Amino acid sequence: MTNLLETHDLHVYYGQNEALKGIDLTFEEGGITALIGPSGSSKSTYLRTLNRMNDLIPNVTITGTIKFRDQDIYAPQTDLVTLRKEIGMVFQQPNPFPFSIYDNVAFGLKLAGEKNREYLDQVVETSLKQAAVWDEVKDHLHESALSLSGGQQQRVCIARVLAVSPQIILLDEPTSALDPISSSQIESTLLKLRTDYTIITVTHNLQQASRISDRTAFFMNGEVIEVDDTKKIFMNPARKETEDYISGRFG
Amino acid sequence: MNSKVSNQIAIATLYVIASTIVVILAALLGYIIISGLPALSWHFLTSPAKAFTAGGGIGIQLFNSFYLLILTMIISFPIALGAGIYLNEYAKQNWLTSLVRTAIEILSSLPSVVVGLFGFLVFVVQFGFGFSILSGAFALTFFNLPLLTRSIEEALAAVPDEQREGGLALGLSKWETVLHIIVPAALPTILTGVILSAGRIFGEAAALIFTAGQSAPALNFTDWNPFNISSPLNPMRPAETLAVHIWKINSEGIMPDAKAISSGASAVLVISVLGFNLLARFVGHRLFKRLTAG
Numbered sequence: 001m002t003n004l005l006e007t008h009d010l011h012v013y014y015g016q017n018e019a020l021k022g023i024d025l026t027f028e029e030g031g032i033t034a035l036i037g038p039s040g041s042s043k044s045t046y047l048r049t050l051n052r053m054n055d056l057i058p059n060v061t062i063t064g065t066i067k068f069r070d071q072d073i074y075a076p077q078t079d080l081v082t083l084r085k086e087i088g089m090v091f092q093q094p095n096p097f098p099f100s101i102y103d104n105v106a107f108g109l110k111l112a113g114e115k116n117r118e119y120l121d122q123v124v125e126t127s128l129k130q131a132a133v134w135d136e137v138k139d140h141l142h143e144s145a146l147s148l149s150g151g152q153q154q155r156v157c158i159a160r161v162l163a164v165s166p167q168i169i170l171l172d173e174p175t176s177a178l179d180p181i182s183s184s185q186i187e188s189t190l191l192k193l194r195t196d197y198t199i200i201t202v203t204h205n206l207q208q209a210s211r212i213s214d215r216t217a218f219f220m221n222g223e224v225i226e227v228d229d230t231k232k233i234f235m236n237p238a239r240k241e242t243e244d245y246i247s248g249r250f251g
Numbered sequence: 252m253n254s255k256v257s258n259q260i261a262i263a264t265l266y267v268i269a270s271t272i273v274v275i276l277a278a279l280l281g282y283i284i285i286s287g288l289p290a291l292s293w294h295f296l297t298s299p300a301k302a303f304t305a306g307g308g309i310g311i312q313l314f315n316s317f318y319l320l321i322l323t324m325i326i327s328f329p330i331a332l333g334a335g336i337y338l339n340e341y342a343k344q345n346w347l348t349s350l351v352r353t354a355i356e357i358l359s360s361l362p363s364v365v366v367g368l369f370g371f372l373v374f375v376v377q378f379g380f381g382f383s384i385l386s387g388a389f390a391l392t393f394f395n396l397p398l399l400t401r402s403i404e405e406a407l408a409a410v411p412d413e414q415r416e417g418g419l420a421l422g423l424s425k426w427e428t429v430l431h432i433i434v435p436a437a438l439p440t441i442l443t444g445v446i447l448s449a450g451r452i453f454g455e456a457a458a459l460i461f462t463a464g465q466s467a468p469a470l471n472f473t474d475w476n477p478f479n480i481s482s483p484l485n486p487m488r489p490a491e492t493l494a495v496h497i498w499k500i501n502s503e504g505i506m507p508d509a510k511a512i513s514s515g516a517s518a519v520l521v522i523s524v525l526g527f528n529l530l531a532r533f534v535g536h537r538l539f540k541r542l543t544a545g
Contacts, residue, residue: 053420058343081422089420095413098436108421111431144541157417164421 010064034209037219088161094153096145108164131159151182287518335403359397371461387463402444439538450527456494464489
């Protein structure tokens with residue numbers, strides 16, 4: 001299997017402050033990778049570098065390479081629009097747009113110029129089903145997405161990303177603003193998606209990482225301490241820092 | 252004095268202050284409306300003013316006020332929207348943008364009579380527009396732009412950053428995000444700002460005395476060709492507005508029923524401005540509800 005996404009010697013600086021200190025990680029197609037680590041370990045920074053969301057922050061310097069299907073995504077000829085369609089992102093706070101549920105999910109396609117109503121209907125339905133929220137919203141697709149609960153909003157946001165059929169889905173603590181029931185619904189949604197999509201999620205919830213992920217990368221102080229199969233990381237970590245963290249001795 | 256007593260004194264003082272304001276406002280509104288109501292009639296609202304005899308109306312002035320308002324909005328809204336978007340979405344925080352913001356603040360605190368005299372020199376004299384609706388609309392644009400820009404900027408700033416990130420993460424360009432997500436999300440607040448500033452424009456007199464002029468030539472309401480001088484739509488004709496009319500009657504009106512006309516016109520003006528305010532609340536509230544609760 002070839003690597004879908006890989007980073008080599010990735011450094012990120014905010015002004016003088018080095019947030020990421022040379023990250024080498026590879027992601028194969030499919031499965032869920034969890035990025036764990038204490039607050040301030042720069043795992044979110046890493047995630048947001050993968051679809052160039054960090055470009056927006058003033059004073060940020062990024063060195064090293066990130067290759068998506070062997071293409072350097074920081075190369076000048078990279079089309080950001082295409083890149084972000086291939087590498088979608090779900091945020092910590094559910095952020096549906098102030099439109100109807102239907103328009104939220106169809107938004108990416110509509111802006112890309114898709115006008116065929118039947119095709120749009122079909123994509124909206126498939127995406128909402130994949131995101132496991134179809135049954136709850138199918139009868140009020142044309143009501144505002146802001147009227148949904150936080151958990152439903154988050155799943156609509158996942159559907160919105162799925163609608164543009166990305167290769168990779170990045171999730172930045174997708175359940176930390178949600179109640180336990182909504183969180184577990186999101187988790188089972190992700191488990192269903194793991195066969196068709198490559199999922200990379202940042203989480204503060206160690207149980208969540210152990211429940212859903214295939215691989216886990218442990219970040220600390222801007223470095224990857226250890227990356228391995230999730231089972232190995234949680235049962236038999238190679239590094240003492242990892243063991244200390246997952247057994248709750250710090251962090 | 253213990254804290255309980257001082258708390259009660261504070262509450263009582265605040266109640267007194269608040270009720271004083273309410274009483275003053277109610278008395279003013281009540282006086283204007285009650286003394287104006289007897290003059291109001293369909294005839295009064297639709298017929299032209301008379302200079303020397305009784306029985307004149309405010310029809311042309313009322314039309315002028317609305318036409319001027321619409322023209323001003325057509326000119327100032329796109330500029331204010333563009334400026335607001337630039338300041339909130341694109342501008343970097345540096346000396347230039349803080350200079351722009353300061354300039355806007357200064358512009359908003361200019362006395363309207365100064366804006367009027369400036370408009371007179373620039374548009375009426377220099378550009379040769381004469382006393383006309385167009386000169387008035389440009390002067391009112393200067394008067395309106397700062398506050399409208401500020402209110403649009405604030406409306407955009409109130410849209411959470413998550414919305415911007417959501418748009419960009421979907422592969423939208425920055426401009427697409429602003430156009431398709433941020434502006435629609437801010438629309439209820441923007442609309443409220445527009446309607447409130449409409450109320451301010453509607454009641455403005457000083458800036459118009461020297462720009463839109465103090466005369467209201469007879470209009471032919473069957474002629475809608477904007478190039479004819481007697482057409483209501485002609486932007487180059489002098490156009491006394493309602494607020495200017497009130498000022499004029501009170502300073503040099505010689506018709507026998509000047510007082511009644513002035514009271515009636517004031518009542519119409521106040522009711523219109525009140526209407527704009529209620530409309531702003533209603534529309535903003537409705538739009539907000541439609542966006543949030545389906």
